Amino acid sequence: MSPISGCFGQTHSGKQRGENEDRFVIDMWADQNAALAVIADGMGSYGGGAVAASTVVDTFAELLHESLPESRAERYEMLLSAFYRADARIRNLQGLGTSEMGATVVACVATENEVLHLHAGDCRIFHFSGDRLAYVSHDHSVVQALVDSGIIDEQDAVAHPMRNAVTSCVGGPSSNLRLTIDPQYDADDSDGIQGDSAFRALSNGDVIVMCSDGLWSEVGRDKMWAAVKRTRLTGCVATELSAALLQLALAGPATDNITAIVIDTDRLREGLSQRRREKSSLRAASRVTGVLAERNMDNP
Numbered sequence: 001m002s003p004i005s006g007c008f009g010q011t012h013s014g015k016q017r018g019e020n021e022d023r024f025v026i027d028m029w030a031d032q033n034a035a036l037a038v039i040a041d042g043m044g045s046y047g048g049g050a051v052a053a054s055t056v057v058d059t060f061a062e063l064l065h066e067s068l069p070e071s072r073a074e075r076y077e078m079l080l081s082a083f084y085r086a087d088a089r090i091r092n093l094q095g096l097g098t099s100e101m102g103a104t105v106v107a108c109v110a111t112e113n114e115v116l117h118l119h120a121g122d123c124r125i126f127h128f129s130g131d132r133l134a135y136v137s138h139d140h141s142v143v144q145a146l147v148d149s150g151i152i153d154e155q156d157a158v159a160h161p162m163r164n165a166v167t168s169c170v171g172g173p174s175s176n177l178r179l180t181i182d183p184q185y186d187a188d189d190s191d192g193i194q195g196d197s198a199f200r201a202l203s204n205g206d207v208i209v210m211c212s213d214g215l216w217s218e219v220g221r222d223k224m225w226a227a228v229k230r231t232r233l234t235g236c237v238a239t240e241l242s243a244a245l246l247q248l249a250l251a252g253p254a255t256d257n258i259t260a261i262v263i264d265t266d267r268l269r270e271g272l273s274q275r276r277r278e279k280s281s282l283r284a285a286s287r288v289t290g291v292l293a294e295r296n297m298d299n300p
Contacts, residue, residue: 004028004035005271007110008238009261010246014214015254021049022212022259025057029068032275035268036064037108037261039123041212043169044101052090052101052171059086060107068109072116076185076198079109079118083170083181090171102172106137106210112269115200115208120181121166124216126209127200128228133221135200140168140180158217164256207237208263209245214256218249237264 004026013020021042028035040056042049060082069075083105094100104121117125119137122144127135138144142165143157157163168180183198200208207228216224227248231241242262249258 004268005274006238006264006267006269007035007037007261007271008242009037009039009259010242011257011259012246012250012254014257015250017255017257019047019050020257021047021053022214022257023050023053023057024259024261025061026261027061027064028272028275029064031068032272034068034109034111035263035272036060037110037210037263038105039107039210039212039259039261040103040105040170041121041123041214041257041259042101042103043172044099046099048099048101049103051093052103055089055093056086056103056105056170059089072199073185073187075109075116076118079107079116080181082107083118083120083179087170087179094171100173102169102177104140104166104169104213108208108210108263110202110208110263110265110268112202112272114202115263115265116198117200117210118181118183118198120179121169122213124211124213126211126216126221126224128207128209128225129203130205133225136221138182138196139166140182141166158220163217164213202265204266205232206265207232207241208265209241210261210263211245212257212259214254214258215245215249215260217256218252218254218258219245223248238262238267 007026009024009026011022024039026037038057038060040053042053044052063082069078104123106119106123106125109116122139122141125137142162143160146152147157169177183196227241227244231237234240242260245260246258
């Protein structure tokens with residue numbers, strides 16, 4: 001994958017897992033107008049989780065070979081379709097005799113002014129804006145349902161015995177899981193600031209953190225916010241914050257695989273703009289070369 005200014009991801013197997021079944025991808029569309037970032041947290045025995053997670057990121061990477069639509073509705077449908085294609089491919093592998101497997105997923109399309117995100121399961125996206133945590137995605141999990149119903153609170157959820165039980169994933173055992181993908185598209189949300197919007201409007205200084213549950217379950221929101229504030233001062237938010245978050249997670253029991261992708265929106269905006277200028281310069285140089293070649297052919 002090509003390095004993208006302002007976007008960086010890191011992953012670690014954790015302290016108790018022999019294999020890392022998390023996968024991630026960060027790459028850019030050829031027109032240089034947007035970046036794709038995806039995390040897949042694999043589930044399944046006998047290495048099935050790694051296969052499922054790899055299938056997910058490979059499927060999403062195929063979007064980079066398509067033109068990124070201009071309209072929000074079409075862009076949303078494009079990202080949504082990758083979830084269903086990955087789900088079908090994993091279920092087909094299971095039908096061929098592979099062990100039951102699946103993956104929880106969070107996927108983003110980041111442009112200069114906004115980020116589109118969708119998720120299935122308990123991989124999360126955090127949006128830090130100004131001096132606050134502006135948004136956290138809503139898990140598809142048993143524990144989240146208990147919190148929503150008021151049976152337990154957020155503090156109880158961290159140590160709940162069913163904290164790892166998800167209610168949605170890509171692939172997975174068909175008997176007790178169905179694929180739910182959120183947030184839903186809202187045509188009336190023109191500014192991207194409504195509570196559960198799939199589109200998040202980006203302001204100067206904003207930071208996006210995408211992560212698997214192995215990270216956020218170890219690193220509370222307060223510690224994550226403190227790390228964001230520290231790295232904002234360094235000018236290297238994406239690389240330093242992703243590393244800092246992994247170290248915070250590894251300071252605990254770290255019983256699960258750990259993955260974080262950080263998007264520094266200021267640096268991303270600069271990187272996208274610079275790449276477009278470079279591409280424009282190359283096109284201009286190519287046109288000049290072509291004109292000169294034509295003149296030389298006309299005047300041998």
